[in-house]
Amino acid sequence: MDQTLLQLVDVTFSYPGRGRMAPVPALDRLTLSVREREIVGLVGPSGCGKSTALKLVASLAEPTGGAIFVPGSKRSRLGAFTFMPQGDSLLPWRSALDNASLLLEVHGAPRATARRQAREALESVGLGEFAAQLPSELSGGMRRRVALVRSFLPELPVLLDEPFGALDAITRLDIQGWLLRLHERLPRAILLVTHDVDEAVYLADRVYVMSPRPGRVIHEVSIDLGRPRSEDVIGSSEFAAARAALLREIRRGMGREAA
Amino acid sequence: MIARDVGRTAAATRRRTGPRLAVALRIGRRVLLPASVLVGCVLLWYLLILALSLPSYILPTPLQVLRALVARRWAYLPDVWTTTREIVAGFALGLAVGLPLAVAISRTRTFRDSLYPLLISTQMVPLFALAAPLTILFSYGQMTQILVAALYAFFPIVVTTADGLSRVDPDLIVPIRAAGASEWRIFRSIRMPAALPALFSGSKLAVTFAVGGAVIGEWIGGQSGLGYWMRFQNDSLDISGMYATVVVLTLLGVTLFGIVSLAEYVLLPWHRRSRADLGNLWRGT
Ligand SMILES: Nc1ncnc2c1ncn2[C@@H]1O[C@H](COP(=O)(O)OP(=O)(O)OP(=O)(O)O)[C@@H](O)[C@H]1O
Numbered sequence: 001m002d003q004t005l006l007q008l009v010d011v012t013f014s015y016p017g018r019g020r021m022a023p024v025p026a027l028d029r030l031t032l033s034v035r036e037r038e039i040v041g042l043v044g045p046s047g048c049g050k051s052t053a054l055k056l057v058a059s060l061a062e063p064t065g066g067a068i069f070v071p072g073s074k075r076s077r078l079g080a081f082t083f084m085p086q087g088d089s090l091l092p093w094r095s096a097l098d099n100a101s102l103l104l105e106v107h108g109a110p111r112a113t114a115r116r117q118a119r120e121a122l123e124s125v126g127l128g129e130f131a132a133q134l135p136s137e138l139s140g141g142m143r144r145r146v147a148l149v150r151s152f153l154p155e156l157p158v159l160l161d162e163p164f165g166a167l168d169a170i171t172r173l174d175i176q177g178w179l180l181r182l183h184e185r186l187p188r189a190i191l192l193v194t195h196d197v198d199e200a201v202y203l204a205d206r207v208y209v210m211s212p213r214p215g216r217v218i219h220e221v222s223i224d225l226g227r228p229r230s231e232d233v234i235g236s237s238e239f240a241a242a243r244a245a246l247l248r249e250i251r252r253g254m255g256r257e258a259a
Numbered sequence: 260m261i262a263r264d265v266g267r268t269a270a271a272t273r274r275r276t277g278p279r280l281a282v283a284l285r286i287g288r289r290v291l292l293p294a295s296v297l298v299g300c301v302l303l304w305y306l307l308i309l310a311l312s313l314p315s316y317i318l319p320t321p322l323q324v325l326r327a328l329v330a331r332r333w334a335y336l337p338d339v340w341t342t343t344r345e346i347v348a349g350f351a352l353g354l355a356v357g358l359p360l361a362v363a364i365s366r367t368r369t370f371r372d373s374l375y376p377l378l379i380s381t382q383m384v385p386l387f388a389l390a391a392p393l394t395i396l397f398s399y400g401q402m403t404q405i406l407v408a409a410l411y412a413f414f415p416i417v418v419t420t421a422d423g424l425s426r427v428d429p430d431l432i433v434p435i436r437a438a439g440a441s442e443w444r445i446f447r448s449i450r451m452p453a454a455l456p457a458l459f460s461g462s463k464l465a466v467t468f469a470v471g472g473a474v475i476g477e478w479i480g481g482q483s484g485l486g487y488w489m490r491f492q493n494d495s496l497d498i499s500g501m502y503a504t505v506v507v508l509t510l511l512g513v514t515l516f517g518i519v520s521l522a523e524y525v526l527l528p529w530h531r532r533s534r535a536d537l538g539n540l541w542r543g544t
């Protein structure tokens with residue numbers, strides 16, 4: 001059985017209120033886990049606390065209640081994951097290559113080693129010819145790809161916050177397939193935040209459905225579409241069934257909250 | 260693939276416009292436009308003299324100034340050299356003092372709250388008031404001029420760089436902070452490079468202000484340099500000559516500004532597109 005790499009148990013979090021305002025509860029007893037090589041989707045309505053959950057895992061904030069376990073790592077959570085926030089956050093002054101090698105460098109790899117590894121990775125996913133380009137010279141889709149390579153290079157679980165947010169539908173589909181191939185090549189565990197139901201079904205092995213704020217897991221759906229997956233899967237009846245089931249759970253979560 | 264397509268489309272558009280027309284348009288915009296503005300100013304100068312019938316010991320005509328300029332020609336060079344050294348030294352000193360201050364201000368609230376009012380007040384003291392004691396303190400070297408230039412130069416550097424350092428997009432920092440990077444690493448890899456455009460904006464202001472600072476220093480307590488020479492000409496009622504020296508000084512200031520601007524262009528290739536100053540003159544397309 002694949003090893004569990006991340007476990008959240010009853011994680012609760014509130015943002016401190018401004019001035020005299022009451023604290024803003026963002027997460028309410030969130031429980032989920034991610035295993036080795038697994039792609040886990042986290043879906044829910046806007047503002048339900050998805051980004052907050054990733055921030056807590058990445059140790060950029062501490063939960064007000066509950067616990068986050070990282071069984072594989074003796075270190076603190078800081079440095080145990082790579083985190084790609086909403087937007088690509090490439091450094092405008094670094095070339096695609098030097099952006100891709102950034103996190104390896106932070107993890108202590110010598111510059112030359114990091115760059116060689118990054119170059120090989122870029123070449124292996126068809127980005128070799130863009131290595132010397134600055135981010136401003138790349139299209140939105142290319143920037144995402146470079147940012148994804150950057151996140152996949154350290155051998156750590158990856159936290160992705162709506163990685164394909166502002167892309168057009170065609171580019172998005174392209175890059176989703178590309179991510180699946182990247183994942184086959186560099187099989188990291190992925191916790192993928194999205195509010196796109198199709199995306200969650202296409203990419204994930206399991207999907208957690210969250211309630212509106214304060215977010216809590218209200219359902220877990222297994223996506224049994226097998227791997228490797230290609231774009232053809234999207235037309236299949238299994239895909240349609242998984243999609244319908246997921247949508248039903250999201251609707252139910254929102255309905256129950258409104259009642 | 261997509262990036263390449265976009266590039267190709269832009270190139271195609273350029274080809275359609277026709278290279279010769281494009282070059283002509285560019286020369287028109289970059290050379291003729293500023294030249295005609297300059298000519299307009301000179302005409303206005305003439306008109307002013309005619310309209311108010313100003314005598315030449317108050318405002319000489321452009322032609323008189325040009326004659327004075329040509330008459331002295333290379334004799335300006337030693338003074339230009341003196342003033343340039345003072346400006347460069349003052350600018351360097353301003354940078355050396357301004358950068359650490361900017362970092363301190365951007366890092367801690369205490370520094371910001373305690374230092375900022377003091378820094379602002381240094382700019383409120385009329386420098387004529389300071390030049391006299393400085394001159395006496397440092398007798399008759401170039402130190403006075405350098406210090407006055409530095410006093411003018413450091414302020415824009417502090418203000419713009421501190422702003423640049425504290426205005427870094429937090430999303431740029433998040434991935435490397437999550438990777439466990441130290442504050443120093445974040446500063447070195449993200450904050451500092453992100454603040455460089457701001458630092459260059461400050462430096463362009465600083466070098467321009469330093470010209471004024473050095474000249475005031477020379478006017479008050481110098482024995483050479485363009486400011487000293489201007490005062491000499493002013494005292495001997497050689498007003499055309501003094502304006503000619505102002506022209507030389509202007510050329511020096513524009514050159515120094517251009518050098519900083521060029522350095523920015525060369526050192527920050529990623530920032531070229533978003534610039535709105537002389538950097539445009541060197542733009543490739
Ligand atoms: N810094 C903050 N201070 C106070 N409240 C915040 C802060 N950041 C987020 N919130 C609140 O916490 C809740 C969860 O925010 P979060 O960004 O995690 O949502 P999300 O699920 O990622 O939303 P989206 O899908 O729109 O990205 C939101 O209701 C938001 O208003």
Ligand SMILES: [Mg+2]
Binds near residue numbers: 050052
């Ligand atoms: Mg979010």
